[in-house]
Amino acid sequence: MCTLGNLKMQSFSPFSSLYFFLLLTTPILSGFVITALTQDGFCSAPSIFDSDADSDSSSQPLYWKVTNPTLSPSHLQDLPGFTRSVYKQDHALITPESHVFSPLPDWSNTLGAYLITPAIGSHFVMYLAKMQENSKSGLPPSDVERFIFVVQGSVILTNVSGNVHKLTVDSYAYLPLNLDHTVEADAAATLVVFERRYYGLENHVTEQIVGSTDKQPLLETPGEIFELRKLLPTSLAYDFNIHIMDFQPGEFLNVKEVHYNQHGLLLLEGQGIYRLGDSWYPIQAGDAIWMAPFVPQWYAALGKTRSRYLLYKDVNRNPL
Numbered sequence: 343m344c345t346l347g348n349l350k351m352q353s354f355s356p357f358s359s360l361y362f363f364l365l366l367t368t369p370i371l372s373g374f375v376i377t378a379l380t381q382d383g384f385c386s387a388p389s390i391f392d393s394d395a396d397s398d399s400s401s402q403p404l405y406w407k408v409t410n411p412t413l414s415p416s417h418l419q420d421l422p423g424f425t426r427s428v429y430k431q432d433h434a435l436i437t438p439e440s441h442v443f444s445p446l447p448d449w450s451n452t453l454g455a456y457l458i459t460p461a462i463g464s465h466f467v468m469y470l471a472k473m474q475e476n477s478k479s480g481l482p483p484s485d486v487e488r489f490i491f492v493v494q495g496s497v498i499l500t501n502v503s504g505n506v507h508k509l510t511v512d513s514y515a516y517l518p519l520n521l522d523h524t525v526e527a528d529a530a531a532t533l534v535v536f537e538r539r540y541y542g543l544e545n546h547v548t549e550q551i552v553g554s555t556d557k558q559p560l561l562e563t564p565g566e567i568f569e570l571r572k573l574l575p576t577s578l579a580y581d582f583n584i585h586i587m588d589f590q591p592g593e594f595l596n597v598k599e600v601h602y603n604q605h606g607l608l609l610l611e612g613q614g615i616y617r618l619g620d621s622w623y624p625i626q627a628g629d630a631i632w633m634a635p636f637v638p639q640w641y642a643a644l645g646k647t648r649s650r651y652l653l654y655k656d657v658n659r660n661p662l
C-alpha cells in the first residue's frame with residue numbers, strides 16, 4: 343500500500359483512473375506522487391526528485407561524492423547507452439558511468455581505470471587506483487615520476503630508506519623518478535595517480551614530498567576569486583604541479599584561459615559548468631577532464647556547495 347498524505351491507495355494499479363489523473367494532469371503533482379510512492383518503500387521506481395541528495399552531505403566523509411556520484415547510473419535508471427562522457431580532439435570529459443576498471447599491471451589486488459593516457463595526446467597518465475584488502479602498488483616505469491592523492495580510505499607509503507607514512511583522505515605524496523617505494527592498503531582505498539616521464543634540468547633534483555591539502559597555504563590569485571593551493575614546490579626542479587582550486591557557488595574563473603599547458607582534472611566536490619572549446623558541460627564530483635594545450639577553458643561553480651578540483655598542470659619547462 344502506498345500513502346499519499348491522508349490518501350491511502352490499496353492496490354494502486356497504474357491503470358487506475360486516479361493514477362492517470364494525478365500523473366498526467368500536472369507534472370508538479372506527478373513528481374509529488376512519485377516521491378510519495380517511493381518513500382513509502384512499497385513502490386520501487388528510483389526517485390529522481392531526491393531532495394536528500396545534498397542535505398546530509400555534512401555527515402559524509404570528505405570527497406565521498408567522488409566514489410558515490412549523485413547522477414550514478416541508478417539515478418538515471420541505467421538508461422541504455424546514456425553517458426555524459428565526451429571525447430574530442432582537444433578535450434575529454436570522463437564521467438563515472440564510463441569508468442572501466444581492470445587489474446593494474448604490477449599492482450596486486452588493485453583495479454585501475456586509466457582516465458587520461460598519451461593515446462589521448464597527453465604527456466602524462468591519470469588513473470584511479472581502487473586498492474582492495476591487502477593490496478600493494480607496483481613501481482612506475484624507469485625515469486617516471488609519480489603523484490598520488492587519496493580520495494577514499496587510507497594507505498601506507500614506504501620508501502627505500504624505510505620511511506613510513508600513513509596517507510588518509512586529502513593526503514598526497516610525490517615520488518621522484520626511480521625512487522623505490524610501495525603503497526599498501528589493508529582495506530579498500532581509492533587513489534588518483536598521475537605519472538609522467540620526468541623532464542630533468544641540470545643541477546636540479548626533486549625530493550619525495552608527503553603532505554595534506556589542508557596544511558597548504560592559500561596563494562595569491564590576482565584578478566581571480568577562487569582559492570588556490572599548490573601541493574608541490576614551485577621550484578624549477580618540478581616539471582608539474584597539482585593545484586587544488588576552491589570555488590563557492592556562483593564563483594567563476596575570470597580569465598577565459600587559453601594556454602600551452604596541459605591539464606588533468608578531477609572534480610572532488612560540488613557541481614558546475616565547464617566550458618571546453620565551444621562546448622559547455624554540466625559537471626559534478628567524480629568527473630574527470632582532459633584539457634589539451636590551448637583548449638579554451640572556463641569554469642563556473644553552481645549548486646549549493648563548494649566546488650573543489652584537483653588539477654595537474656605542467657610547469658617550469660620551455661615548451662620548445
Ligand SMILES: NC(=O)N[C@H](N)C(=O)O
Pocket residue numbers: 585587599605639640653655
Ligand atoms: N582550468 C583551470 O582551472 N586552469 C587553471 N586556472 C590554471 O591553468 O592554472
Ligand SMILES: [Mn+2]
Pocket residue numbers: 599601605639
Ligand atoms: Mn588552465
